[in-house]
Amino acid sequence: MILALVEHSNGTPNGPSFEMLGLAGTLAARTGASLAAAVFGGDPAALADSLQAHGVGSLIQVQHPRLEDYAPDAWARALGQLAESRGAGAVLAAGTDVGNEVLARLGAGLNLPMAANCIEVEPGERYRLRRTRWGGSLYEEAWLPGEPKLLTVAPHILEISENPAQNPPVVETFTPNLEDGDFLVRVTSRIEPESGISLGDAPVVVGGGRGVGSTEGFAPLEELAALLGGVVGGSRVATNLGWRPHADQIGQTGTRISPDIYIACGISGATQHWVGCMGSKTILAINNDPEAPMVAKADYAVIGDLHEIVPAICAEIKKARGG
Amino acid sequence: MPKILVCVKRVPATGARIVLTDDEQEINTRFLGFAVSPHEECAVEEAVRIVEGQGGSATVLTLGPPEAEEQLREALSMGIDEAMLLETDGGDWNAMATAQAIHAAVAPAMAGPEPYDLLLFGNESADSSGYQVAVRVARALGLPCVTGVKGLSIEGGMATARREAAGGWEIFEVPLPAVITIKEGINLPRYPSFRGKMAAKKKPVHRLAPEHTEGGMQKIRLQTPETETKGAEVLGEGPDAAPKVVELLKQIGVMQP
Ligand SMILES: Cc1cc2nc3c(=O)[nH]c(=O)nc-3n(C[C@H](O)[C@H](O)[C@H](O)COP(=O)(O)OP(=O)(O)OC[C@H]3O[C@@H](n4cnc5c(N)ncnc54)[C@H](O)[C@@H]3O)c2cc1C
Numbered sequence: 001m002i003l004a005l006v007e008h009s010n011g012t013p014n015g016p017s018f019e020m021l022g023l024a025g026t027l028a029a030r031t032g033a034s035l036a037a038a039v040f041g042g043d044p045a046a047l048a049d050s051l052q053a054h055g056v057g058s059l060i061q062v063q064h065p066r067l068e069d070y071a072p073d074a075w076a077r078a079l080g081q082l083a084e085s086r087g088a089g090a091v092l093a094a095g096t097d098v099g100n101e102v103l104a105r106l107g108a109g110l111n112l113p114m115a116a117n118c119i120e121v122e123p124g125e126r127y128r129l130r131r132t133r134w135g136g137s138l139y140e141e142a143w144l145p146g147e148p149k150l151l152t153v154a155p156h157i158l159e160i161s162e163n164p165a166q167n168p169p170v171v172e173t174f175t176p177n178l179e180d181g182d183f184l185v186r187v188t189s190r191i192e193p194e195s196g197i198s199l200g201d202a203p204v205v206v207g208g209g210r211g212v213g214s215t216e217g218f219a220p221l222e223e224l225a226a227l228l229g230g231v232v233g234g235s236r237v238a239t240n241l242g243w244r245p246h247a248d249q250i251g252q253t254g255t256r257i258s259p260d261i262y263i264a265c266g267i268s269g270a271t272q273h274w275v276g277c278m279g280s281k282t283i284l285a286i287n288n289d290p291e292a293p294m295v296a297k298a299d300y301a302v303i304g305d306l307h308e309i310v311p312a313i314c315a316e317i318k319k320a321r322g323g
Numbered sequence: 324m325p326k327i328l329v330c331v332k333r334v335p336a337t338g339a340r341i342v343l344t345d346d347e348q349e350i351n352t353r354f355l356g357f358a359v360s361p362h363e364e365c366a367v368e369e370a371v372r373i374v375e376g377q378g379g380s381a382t383v384l385t386l387g388p389p390e391a392e393e394q395l396r397e398a399l400s401m402g403i404d405e406a407m408l409l410e411t412d413g414g415d416w417n418a419m420a421t422a423q424a425i426h427a428a429v430a431p432a433m434a435g436p437e438p439y440d441l442l443l444f445g446n447e448s449a450d451s452s453g454y455q456v457a458v459r460v461a462r463a464l465g466l467p468c469v470t471g472v473k474g475l476s477i478e479g480g481m482a483t484a485r486r487e488a489a490g491g492w493e494i495f496e497v498p499l500p501a502v503i504t505i506k507e508g509i510n511l512p513r514y515p516s517f518r519g520k521m522a523a524k525k526k527p528v529h530r531l532a533p534e535h536t537e538g539g540m541q542k543i544r545l546q547t548p549e550t551e552t553k554g555a556e557v558l559g560e561g562p563d564a565a566p567k568v569v570e571l572l573k574q575i576g577v578m579q580p
């Protein structure tokens with residue numbers, strides 16, 4: 001059996017979990033194993049349809065009176081007990097904050113290796129896998145030993161593909177054996193998100209880097225973003241110099257964006273920035289250096305001083321709207 | 324007064340293109356400088372701020388080649404008090420071997436009269452990005468571990484840590500000693516002052532010879548993903564290109580009237 005931890009909110013699995021199920025399904029097919037999804041909380045009836053569409057044969061709901069809110073050690077221990085009781089050959093999760101830490105904790109507890117952010121897996125006595133390093137700017141091929149194999153799947157790289165199972169998943173429950181120590185680390189309270197579009201979900205992102213020059217220099221970028229119903233982001237230079245809050249940073253140690261268009265102003269296109277914006281559908285680079293890597297990697301470019309170009313674009317948009 | 328340990332990893336500061344060595348085992352660093360992950364830089368800053376606010380002391384630790392002293396000195400110049408270098412011959416140690424070596428180096432202090440109250444790590448290392456060394460060290464030491472932390476306060480023997488989740492925040496409260504992994508954004512690290520750099524030269528760097536344990540994941544080779552560098556279609560130069568840009572915005576459907 002291949003055991004997949006599916007993260008969901010109110011019964012809707014997240015995108016990275018679907019991407020992971022694609023890889024888990026291939027692995028199950030190639031090893032002749034069944035694919036089971038482990039879920040914490042939520043209504044199994046709501047999950048069954050979407051999981052059937054992704055090839056899940058059984059849906060195992062982990063239940064425990066103390067599992068009301070997220071407790072990563074408890075999740076890891078529960079998954080480990082479930083994997084052992086069903087003789088799972090591999091345990092997979094999405095390469096999210098939750099998936100990576102839960103599988104790391106499972107690996108630490110079992111003293112087994114864990115491969116984070118895989119994109120390809122060749123089954124065998126040891127798995128031969130490909131995973132991302134450097135936030136996605138480099139790949140590594142590696143051998144993964146251990147029983148069960150523990151791995152997460154890099155988000156936003158693999159396509160989500162449907163692979164319907166013939167029947168709806170068999171719904172089961174599993175009650176792990178947990179101790180006080182498993183709940184030492186747990187969410188004790190939450191602060192709800194603020195409303196408004198976030199950088200990660202915005203349809204238009206206008207990014208600024210060192211070329212913007214100052215905090216005030218971002219005003220025309222703000223205007224352009226507002227005109228297009230988008231948000232402003234920046235490079236690490238812009239956040240590190242205090243021109244923008246860190247929450248605006250795009251890249252390896254910031255946010256991954258995937259807008260319809262990313263307009264990168266005065267950003268050179270270092271790999272650590274590129275991995276954060278490469279998921280954009282279209283990239284327009286505005287840069288005074290025609291040789292900048294961002295210009296080489298973008299779809300479109302305007303060459304010149306962003307301080308002249310961005311206001312001109314704003315004016316043109318207003319003109320087009322008859323304002 | 325808190326006693327803090329911060330773990331950092333020396334990595335090449337790559338630019339716009341990554342070039343590998345011929346045997347595909349490493350990044351070719353001939354023309355590169357070195358750095359630590361921004362997450363780890365923030366962990367160093369956080370340790371310094373806690374000590375500035377509450378007293379106590381902070382130690383920085385790395386497992387790496389002799390040259391990693393450079394990254395330790397940088398942390399010392401930001402205000403860390405002393406350093407520990409687990410010296411290797413430069414090869415890449417996997418997460419299990421790294422965690423075991425760090426555990427072996429730290430365990431005696433944790434069993435002694437003045438254990439660390441707080442062990443800070445980066446959320447993930449810049450190069451191997453395994454998301455696990457801290458979790459493994461915490462497990463081996465039997466300590467609670469909170470990951471991905473972007474807000475931290477230490478008070479009355481407890482750490483209150485918060486991390487981003489679905490646009491909001493999750494709050495964790497754990498007893499000290501604890502392991503916390505830090506994400507960039509928790510603070511804005513300082514630039515070392517001239518005085519800081521001078522002081523760093525006199526601070527002690529303790530060298531230890533770590534033991535390498537076999538097993539775990541085994542690297543076969545590195546690869547650079549194929550990024551298309553087709554070259555952008557140049558819409559024009561200077562402000563005169565604005566009409567072309569607006570045309571493009573209409574074409575891709577982001578220009579509601
Ligand atoms: C481990 C690690 C993680 C990192 N994580 C991130 C990350 O998450 N996000 C990130 O962005 N960076 C990250 N970095 C930093 C990254 O390596 C680069 O240093 C950074 O992205 C460069 O920012 P920049 O493009 O704004 O600045 P620069 O590289 O200095 O580029 C400025 C660009 O602006 C252009 N320019 C200048 N003036 C003008 C003008 N008037 N008009 C038009 N163009 C102009 C220049 O031609 C140049 O191309 C990380 C680095 C490391 C080592």
Ligand SMILES: Nc1ncnc2c1ncn2[C@@H]1O[C@H](COP(=O)(O)O)[C@@H](O)[C@H]1O
Pocket residue numbers: 330331332333360362363384385386387418421443444445446447448449451452453454455456457
């Ligand atoms: N060689 C090392 N020396 C010291 N600390 C390390 C080393 N490798 C990893 N770490 C720490 O562990 C964190 C997580 O690393 P990783 O599991 O590789 O993503 C890093 O951010 C560092 O704080």
